[in-house]
Amino acid sequence: AEAISGGAGRVVLVGTDCPLLDADRLNQAFEALNDCDVVIGPALDGGYYLIGVKSDHAGLFAGIAWAGPEVLGQTLDACRRLGLRHALLPALSDVDTPDDLAAWASAQLASPCMRPRVSVIIPALNEQDHLAATISSALTAGDVEVIVVDGQSADRTVKIARQFGVSVIESEPSRGRQLNLGAGHARGDLLVFLHADTSLPFGFAGIVEQTLGRAGIAAGAFDLDIDARGLAPRLVEWGVFIRARILGRPYGDQALFMSSDTYRHCGGFPELPYMEDYAMLSRLKARGRVHVASASVSTSARRWKSRGWLHTTLRHQWLILRYHAIGGSTYGSFDAAVQRSAQMPDPNLGASPSLRSECGTPPDRREVACQSPRLRSVSWSCPAKIRSAISVKRPTATDPN
Numbered sequence: 001a002e003a004i005s006g007g008a009g010r011v012v013l014v015g016t017d018c019p020l021l022d023a024d025r026l027n028q029a030f031e032a033l034n035d036c037d038v039v040i041g042p043a044l045d046g047g048y049y050l051i052g053v054k055s056d057h058a059g060l061f062a063g064i065a066w067a068g069p070e071v072l073g074q075t076l077d078a079c080r081r082l083g084l085r086h087a088l089l090p091a092l093s094d095v096d097t098p099d100d101l102a103a104w105a106s107a108q109l110a111s112p113c114m115r116p117r118v119s120v121i122i123p124a125l126n127e128q129d130h131l132a133a134t135i136s137s138a139l140t141a142g143d144v145e146v147i148v149v150d151g152q153s154a155d156r157t158v159k160i161a162r163q164f165g166v167s168v169i170e171s172e173p174s175r176g177r178q179l180n181l182g183a184g185h186a187r188g189d190l191l192v193f194l195h196a197d198t199s200l201p202f203g204f205a206g207i208v209e210q211t212l213g214r215a216g217i218a219a220g221a222f223d224l225d226i227d228a229r230g231l232a233p234r235l236v237e238w239g240v241f242i243r244a245r246i247l248g249r250p251y252g253d254q255a256l257f258m259s260s261d262t263y264r265h266c267g268g269f270p271e272l273p274y275m276e277d278y279a280m281l282s283r284l285k286a287r288g289r290v291h292v293a294s295a296s297v298s299t300s301a302r303r304w305k306s307r308g309w310l311h312t313t314l315r316h317q318w319l320i321l322r323y324h325a326i327g328g329s330t331y332g333s334f335d336a337a338v339q340r341s342a343q344m345p346d347p348n349l350g351a352s353p354s355l356r357s358e359c360g361t362p363p364d365r366r367e368v369a370c371q372s373p374r375l376r377s378v379s380w381s382c383p384a385k386i387r388s389a390i391s392v393k394r395p396t397a398t399d400p401n
Contacts, residue, residue, distance in 0.1 A: 012052035018094045032087040041089040047071040088136035116145040119188030123178035125151040127196040141205035149178040176269040176276035192257040197300035218288030219258035221250035228301035232309040252277030
């Protein structure tokens with residue numbers, strides 16, 4: 001508080017019991033404060049080794065049970081309660097006991113070239129407002145690789161990613177293609193596919209490893225927490241819970257994860273601008289169960305707020321209906337049908353040659369599917385007012401969906 005009142009624009013407080021804290025971590029903390037109100041370096045015991053602010057936030061530390069395992073969680077709750085944007089640095093261990101000292105010594109002897117256990121792939125397009133928090137949540141796990149695949153962003157997305165020191169890959173703007181590019185560069189045995197406006201829960205790497213280690217499980221995802229207050233987001237979350245847990249259909253904003261072997265056997269994601277997660281689930285379910293972990297990811301409410309809660313929900317259901325109406329397992333058919341219905345040419349449409357070959361659908365069959373009676377009957381059986389409300393619109397360069 002004294003430093004802030006004395007004119008300091010950014011203030012970072014560090015502990016003296018974290019020997020792994022170095023100048024790079026401090027630089028990351030100050031850089032994070034350019035885009036966030038609070039930055040925290042989590043400690044593995046539930047506290048934190050660093051906290052930084054750029055103004056005096058009254059109430060941030062009120063009610064914190066210091067020296068306990070809930071310090072980090074209580075501080076994050078305070079940030080949300082006060083409406084403060086926060087970023088998390090990679091988690092480090094501090095030294096409180098002789099056992100902690102032994103663990104630190106082992107880490108010092110570990111090879112810096114050791115292969116990461118988990119790779120987090122983040123497709124991004126103009127995500128400067130959310131990417132810092134997303135990357136920070138991924139870096140809370142120690143043994144993790146983060147890959148940002150940028151789809152030709154026109155804002156500070158790439159700069160923010162590079163400030164965190166993560167891998168950055170350039171791509172054409174198609175989420176399915178971006179996911180596949182990231183997976184192709186990943187070195188981890190376990191892959192987490194994370195939307196750029198979604199934050200992972202603390203301890204996610206252990207949840208991923210434990211889930212995929214269970215017999216009969218091909219892939220997993222997390223429960224969904226929408227970052228908004230009110231009845232509408234709670235109703236959407238309830239619907240997601242039913243769909244994901246009972247119907248076994250989690251979507252991409254729930255951070256799908258799987259082993260690299262499973263990803264390769266499934267042939268990767270269809271290279272579509274959207275619905276790539278829904279199509280991928282059919283392949284995953286053919287190999288085993290898709291388990292939803294009890295921990296929750298936190299996703300931005302921007303698409304619901306920009307289009308309306310009911311409109312966005314109905315639009316998603318309409319896309320799924322059209323997907324099945326034309327034989328959704330044929331990726332090229334689905335995307336071509338959406339293109340024709342919107343009458344907007346898009347150079348990014350269609351699956352890659354390898355995936356089209358794997359689907360076994362020749363071009364002439366795809367054209368027939370686009371004009372199938374099933375698609376026309378579904379379209380025209382919907383009342384005109386509802387069709388107008390939930391008409392399919394092609395995503396643009398700034399479409400957050």
